[in-house]
Every structure is written in C-alpha cells, then in structure tokens.
Amino acid sequence: MSRVRVKICGITNPEDALSAVAAGADALGFVFYEKSPRYVAPEAAARICAQVPAFVAKVGLFVDHDETAVRNVLSSVELELLQFHGNETESYCKQFDRPYIKAVRVNTENQIRDALAQYPSAKNLLLDAYVKGVPGGTGQKFDWGLIPVELAHYVILAGGLDPQNVAEAVSMIKPYAVDVSGGVEQAKGIKNQSAVQEFIKEVWRAQNVY
Numbered sequence: 001m002s003r004v005r006v007k008i009c010g011i012t013n014p015e016d017a018l019s020a021v022a023a024g025a026d027a028l029g030f031v032f033y034e035k036s037p038r039y040v041a042p043e044a045a046a047r048i049c050a051q052v053p054a055f056v057a058k059v060g061l062f063v064d065h066d067e068t069a070v071r072n073v074l075s076s077v078e079l080e081l082l083q084f085h086g087n088e089t090e091s092y093c094k095q096f097d098r099p100y101i102k103a104v105r106v107n108t109e110n111q112i113r114d115a116l117a118q119y120p121s122a123k124n125l126l127l128d129a130y131v132k133g134v135p136g137g138t139g140q141k142f143d144w145g146l147i148p149v150e151l152a153h154y155v156i157l158a159g160g161l162d163p164q165n166v167a168e169a170v171s172m173i174k175p176y177a178v179d180v181s182g183g184v185e186q187a188k189g190i191k192n193q194s195a196v197q198e199f200i201k202e203v204w205r206a207q208n209v210y
C-alpha cells in the first residue's frame, strides 16, 4: 500500500504554507471562492506558491466560477491541480488543460459511484460532508461507511478531520489521501501550525511511516 497523502487546505499566508511543507504536507489548497472566510486573492496566492519547493502540489479551489475567472487565476498562480466544489460538469472541469479533483458532498453511497461515472477524467474524487447551502470547508464529518471499499484507493477523504480522528480515518478507510482545513486552524484562514504537525504525524503513525 502506498503512503496516504496529506493535503492542507485553506492556506492564506506564506508562513502557514512553509510550515505545512516542513511538517510533510504533500499538497496545499488555495480557496479562490470569494464567499469563503479562507479566500485568498490570486496575487497573494501567487506570492505564496512561488515560495513552495518542488514536489509539493499547489491546488486551486473553485466553486462554479466562470471559465475566464479560472483562466485568470491560472495565468498568474503556479497551480499543479484544480479542485471543483460546485455543480461543474465534466466537460467544464477538463477544459483547463490541468489535472483536476472533483469534490462530492456525500449523502448516499450511490452518489459516489455516480460521480465516478460522471467524472471519468478526474484524477481523484474528494469526498466531503453535505451541508445544505455550503460548498465546502464546513468542519463536518460524513458517514465514512458510505464509501465503497473498492473505491477507497481513489478517494481523498475530507470533512471534519482533525489530529484526534485522522488516524482512525486512515486505518478504517485507507484512502488515497486526506484533506483538512478547519481541524488544524486557530482562526478561519489561519493555521495552528502545531496542529498541522500533529495531524501529519497522526497520518503517518496510523501507517507506521516514519
């Protein structure tokens, strides 16, 4: 089994980005959804991303943005991956000539299978909790039992993870990766750097990776 990857989402400043990288993060997420308390302006994200070393993926998050807005971000920010949290279609998601992750807000098991069929070009599906009217970053868990066992290797598990519950999630689900935002924050958009370290250590501990 390969090591479960860790994405730290909702990065808004260079200190949190570099501290997460030093702690072992595999990917950093930048929220370009203006209604989010973790919104980061493209100019600020560009400055942060320019400081991130090689082999750490920078991921841009979007929610039903118009295509021009996504292209504008891509023209100025070094992003390896896109992550879509809205009602974007597959043809919309794949038009940007960049690998993408499709977020699915989980209610039912069939929904995960349906999303797999609907987004064959997605690199991975990110599974998050369904909360009415909120496209992501809610801090809520969903029923992990809804994840079909045979799809776990393809799944980025998100929603309400924190240093206390992530080891259980990794042992139980064995996902491709885990994704956290609120569970390692000291305030919205500001990471608790010790909690980020603890979170990553717990992911590794659950797999005996040191």
Ligand SMILES: O=C(O)c1ccccc1NCC(=O)[C@H](O)[C@H](O)COP(=O)(O)O
Pocket: 009, 010, 029, 031, 033, 036, 037, 038, 061, 063, 085, 128, 135, 136, 137, 138, 139, 140, 158, 159, 160, 161, 179, 180, 181, 182, 183
């Ligand atoms: O973080 C946000 O505010 C946000 C807003 C709109 C779409 C997506 C958003 N965040 C996505 C994520 O950060 C991840 O899905 C995250 O791992 C789950 O968040 P959390 O439950 O806080 O760990």
